[in-house]
């Protein structure tokens with residue numbers, strides 16, 4: 001996978017998510033939904049296997065209890081990164097109990113006691129500055145780059161993906177489009193962008209009954 005321009009100080013960011021035909025990522029916010037078929041799930045694990053780290057928000061950790069592994073393909077599991085302002089990450093969540101030693105970014109007011117509990121269980125907790133959307137992704141990306149992360153997969157949920165899209169902090173998108181209707185929790189709402197964004201540099205891959213759209217960032 002290309003590293004992008006040689007003068008970058010941030011990892012190459014790949015936004016990855018699965019959506020229904022109506023653009024929903026979940027039936028309801030906070031409830032997991034199985035959207036992808038086996039073949040597209042495997043393709044996503046394949047992309048994961050080329051990444052150094054996978055980033056998710058606390059909403060996804062609480063609702064999906066994800067593994068963020070490459071269990072469907074050969075390869076090493078990427079480092080899990082959790083965005084969690086108030087350190088709500090449960091001590092029993094899989095990313096902790098499976099010994100994945102996630103990096104958790106929190107805000108400056110997060111509880112020191114919870115920080116110690118998470119660190120005792122192998123997590124690394126780092127404080128990030130905040131902006132009007134939440135924790136600063138620019139700071140987080142630069143911190144990850146300084147720690148050797150060159151390819152970062154951002155797997156949601158919608159709250160996190162929206163910030164990366166609106167702040168234009170992405171290089172590629174891999175969206176799995178499933179032939180399903182959910183009428184649920186969408187990536188964007190009518191006030192998210194306020195303009196049409198049409199991509200020209202795209203590839204469509206068939207994976208079982210799903211289609212995976214690979215988008216390369218251009219000057220928007």
Ligand SMILES: NC(=O)c1ccc[n+]([C@@H]2O[C@H](COP(=O)([O-])OP(=O)(O)OC[C@H]3O[C@@H](n4cnc5c(N)ncnc54)[C@H](OP(=O)(O)O)[C@@H]3O)[C@@H](O)[C@H]2O)c1
Pocket residue numbers: 016017018019024025026028029030031032033035056057058059060061063064083084085086088133134135136137155156157158159160161163185
């Ligand atoms: N279909 C898919 O591909 C897919 C993938 C993942 C998740 N999901 C679904 O999506 C839902 C969870 O999504 P979600 O939107 O509720 O949660 P999320 O995107 O996982 O996390 C959002 C949370 O991250 C924290 N945050 C901190 N800084 C932020 C920033 N700069 N920008 C945005 N968020 C920031 C905020 O919580 P704090 O203030 O507490 O830090 C915010 O509420 C679940 O239903 C899950 O099943 C679907």
